Amino acid sequence: xxxxxxxxxATLHDVAREAGVSLxxxxxxxxxxxxxxxxxxxxxxxxxxxxxYIPNLLAGGLKSRRSLMVAGLxxxxxxxxxxxxxxxxxxxxxxxxxQLILGQSGYDHSRxxxxxxxxxxxxxxxxxxxxxxxxxxxxxxxxxxxxxxVETWDLSDRPVDMMxxxxxxxxxxxxxxxxxxxxxxxxxIATGDDHRAMMRREGFIAAAGREVPSAxxxxxxxxxxxxxxxxxLLEKDPHxxxxxxxxxxFAHGLMIEARSRGLRIPQDLVVCGFxxxxxxxxxxxxxxxxRVDGAAIGRIAAQMIIDRCQGRAVPQPVVDVGFQIVxxxxxxxxxx
Amino acid sequence: xxxxxxxxxATLHDVAREAGVSLxxxxxxxxxxxxxxxxxxxxxxxxxxxxxYIPNLLAGGLKSRRSLMVAGLxxxxxxxxxxxxxxxxxxxxxxxxxQLILGQSGYDHSRxxxxxxxxxxxxxxxxxxxxxxxxxxxxxxxxxxxxxxVETWDLSDRPVDMMxxxxxxxxxxxxxxxxxxxxxxxxxIATGDDHRAMMRREGFIAAAGREVPSAxxxxxxxxxxxxxxxxxLLEKDPHxxxxxxxxxxFAHGLMIEARSRGLRIPQDLVVCGFxxxxxxxxxxxxxxxxRVDGAAIGRIAAQMIIDRCQGRAVPQPVVDVGFQIVxxxxxxxxxx
DNA sequence: CTGTTAGCGCTTTCAG
DNA sequence: CTGAAAGCGCTAACAG
Numbered sequence: 001x002x003x004x005x006x007x008x009x010a011t012l013h014d015v016a017r018e019a020g021v022s023l024x025x026x027x028x029x030x031x032x033x034x035x036x037x038x039x040x041x042x043x044x045x046x047x048x049x050x051x052x053y054i055p056n057l058l059a060g061g062l063k064s065r066r067s068l069m070v071a072g073l074x075x076x077x078x079x080x081x082x083x084x085x086x087x088x089x090x091x092x093x094x095x096x097x098x099q100l101i102l103g104q105s106g107y108d109h110s111r112x113x114x115x116x117x118x119x120x121x122x123x124x125x126x127x128x129x130x131x132x133x134x135x136x137x138x139x140x141x142x143x144x145x146x147x148x149x150v151e152t153w154d155l156s157d158r159p160v161d162m163m164x165x166x167x168x169x170x171x172x173x174x175x176x177x178x179x180x181x182x183x184x185x186x187x188x189i190a191t192g193d194d195h196r197a198m199m200r201r202e203g204f205i206a207a208a209g210r211e212v213p214s215a216x217x218x219x220x221x222x223x224x225x226x227x228x229x230x231x232x233l234l235e236k237d238p239h240x241x242x243x244x245x246x247x248x249x250f251a252h253g254l255m256i257e258a259r260s261r262g263l264r265i266p267q268d269l270v271v272c273g274f275x276x277x278x279x280x281x282x283x284x285x286x287x288x289x290x291r292v293d294g295a296a297i298g299r300i301a302a303q304m305i306i307d308r309c310q311g312r313a314v315p316q317p318v319v320d321v322g323f324q325i326v327x328x329x330x331x332x333x334x335x336x
Numbered sequence: 337x338x339x340x341x342x343x344x345x346a347t348l349h350d351v352a353r354e355a356g357v358s359l360x361x362x363x364x365x366x367x368x369x370x371x372x373x374x375x376x377x378x379x380x381x382x383x384x385x386x387x388x389y390i391p392n393l394l395a396g397g398l399k400s401r402r403s404l405m406v407a408g409l410x411x412x413x414x415x416x417x418x419x420x421x422x423x424x425x426x427x428x429x430x431x432x433x434x435q436l437i438l439g440q441s442g443y444d445h446s447r448x449x450x451x452x453x454x455x456x457x458x459x460x461x462x463x464x465x466x467x468x469x470x471x472x473x474x475x476x477x478x479x480x481x482x483x484x485x486v487e488t489w490d491l492s493d494r495p496v497d498m499m500x501x502x503x504x505x506x507x508x509x510x511x512x513x514x515x516x517x518x519x520x521x522x523x524x525i526a527t528g529d530d531h532r533a534m535m536r537r538e539g540f541i542a543a544a545g546r547e548v549p550s551a552x553x554x555x556x557x558x559x560x561x562x563x564x565x566x567x568x569l570l571e572k573d574p575h576x577x578x579x580x581x582x583x584x585x586f587a588h589g590l591m592i593e594a595r596s597r598g599l600r601i602p603q604d605l606v607v608c609g610f611x612x613x614x615x616x617x618x619x620x621x622x623x624x625x626x627r628v629d630g631a632a633i634g635r636i637a638a639q640m641i642i643d644r645c646q647g648r649a650v651p652q653p654v655v656d657v658g659f660q661i662v663x664x665x666x667x668x669x670x671x672x
Numbered sequence: 673c674t675g676t677t678a679g680c681g682c683t684t685t686c687a688g
Numbered sequence: 689c690t691g692a693a694a695g696c697g698c699t700a701a702c703a704g
Contacts, residue, residue, distance in 0.1 A: 009481065011696095011697060012697065013698095024675065027699060028673095028674085037674090052480070055697095056697055057459075061394055062679095062681070062697080077426065094439075101438075104423070141388075145345065145390075222614050253618060278585075283559065367683085371690090395683085396683060398696045399683040399695075675702105678699100678700090680697105683696085685695100687692080688689105
């Protein structure tokens with residue numbers, strides 16, 4: 001590998017000299033052109049080309065106290081459920097000139113505080129967190145730094161700052177209500193052990209009015225875990241009729257296992273997932289699921305951060321994006 | 337100090353005063369403790385606690401010219417195939433004190449250059465790119481900035497700098513060889529239109545020795561696209577025997593569609609995917625696929641960047657992580 | 673519209 | 689082992 005000698009990158013100083021203007025004029029020509037004459041802008045632009053100048057946002061941010069970075073914390077990037085959110089977040093932020101720094105907190109709460117510190121040391125202009133901030137220390141710290149914070153994918157009455165998500169308890173209740181309304185009595189739950197999934201379970205049990213057989217697996221859930229969970233539930237209740245699962249991949253696994261044991265879906269067993277993953281409508285049988293618009297969560301969260309960074313008030317600091325039970329073949333609905 | 341104001345975060349200056357040492361001693365106590373007496377370190381630590389100090393890496397990086405950030409460019413975050421890579425990358429970098437800034441270039445090459453500039457303006461200490469850098473301008477620019485660059489998930493004889501991936505042409509050939517060795521003659525391909533998938537197709541066709549019916553869809557491929565692609569292939573050849581797909585989700589979709597048309601897998605049709613996604617072993621029938629260790633790609637890429645940043649030579653700047661055809665039920669193999 | 677003067681918070685360099 | 693001085697590259701604040 002031929003490494004080019006560490007010849008210093010051009011600075012704004014070089015651009016200014018090349019263009020025959022002062023440093024600050026060059027700066028303004030690039031970042032606030034309204035204050036500069038067209039002719040000067042043109043000369044600066046030419047000088048930028050000639051020198052191959054690439055702005056140094058770190059340097060600018062030091063003085064202006066805007067890093068144009070937003071920290072994004074997810075439990076783990078490999079949960080497909082959050083992908084549309086991360087994607088929309090990245091895109092919306094990018095369009096406004098902000099970049100996302102990604103952090104994975106794991107499902108382990110103790111890492112949260114450490115990761116938060118790491119992120120804060122980069123002086124992000126905002127923070128988007130998947131889930132709620134639970135640790136009081138972290139909540140207090142986030143409040144103190146005074147940057148916009150959005151908690152996502154959940155709702156509570158004590159937001160650190162802003163919030164966009166859904167009520168997981170309501171999702172659970174809605175699914176249980178849906179099952180009961182169809183006359184299915186022998187219910188079951190297969191769920192990951194993360195906070196949001198457990199809240200859905202609570203809502204489910206509350207609406208069912210009684211404890212139900214549960215298979216609880218360590219988050220994140222998967223097709224593989226789904227097969228095992230199905231086996232576990234059938235052991236607990238061989239005549240189980242309706243199972244609610246904490247993710248679509250998980251539900252998919254349950255259905256595969258159920259079928260391999262000769263159970264017909266939906267005739268012998270009905271299944272409902274969560275998230276409306278891209279495959280949910282297209283597997284066989286197609287999967288009934290609670291749909292959440294993850295991309296909207298990302299878009300709204302990004303916009304909240306952007307608005308606040310640009311000094312605009314956020315009209316609605318807590319947004320419930322809601323959910324919708326999409327009925328498909330796995331509960332006796334139509335294919336589409 | 338009782339007054340807590342969000343206006344001013346504590347700086348190292350405050351810590352130094354609190355600890356009764358000079359600014360630079362406080363700095364060293366935190367970032368180079370070997371040069372400082374234990375007693376001083378202790379006092380600085382206490383002062384950090386007392387002031388709630390959070391280091392400002394932007395400020396330090398300005399002088400030291402190390403941002404401790406690595407830019408990661410993916411076509412889009414929502415391709416599950418790259419998730420293990422991004423995950424391993426994030427984790428390995430994090431363990432060494434580096435954070436990942438995420439950028440999505442889309443499958444549109446024109447965005448690549450723009451995104452690259454955006455990223456470079458953050459002065460990352462390294463860049464990891466999914467795929468090869470194709471544009472000559474971008475290649476030249478990356479060389480000029482002189483930071484470590486790793487191209488991933490592909491191999492070529494002209495790396496910008498370092499490289500860790502696989503030969504997609506070889507994957508295609510291997511799958512075609514595998515099909516032919518089993519005596520399947522009527523081959524087909526269902527593939528996304530991205531560069532890597534098309535390279536696999538070329539390898540497949542070369543090994544097959546002839547053109548084969550192809551269904552080509554815009555990347556990223558999905559279960560839904562898979563169903564459509566199956567329909568398209570059956571139109572082109574109603575007696576098609578073996579289909580190679582550019583992703584496991586895609587292959588899954590093909591199998592679902594084939595089954596819904598009464599075709600038995602593997603008796604009437606065999607299918608091979610790519611990537612060994614988490615569900616591949618657990619769907620029914622389980623999916624034969626070309627396995628690539630995406631996490632290893634991320635780990636190795638991160639380590640290359642770290643090594644170079646810390647002044648160590650990278651022993652092997654181009655790494656082929658290889659692949660492996662994992663035979664399962666979709667081609668007549670065993671369940672596991 | 674353009675320029676001058678001060679730093680932003682930290683680390684490097686060079687002295688003790 | 690500790691410290692003082694000198695910036696890193698840029699932009700806010702205030703002149704002209």
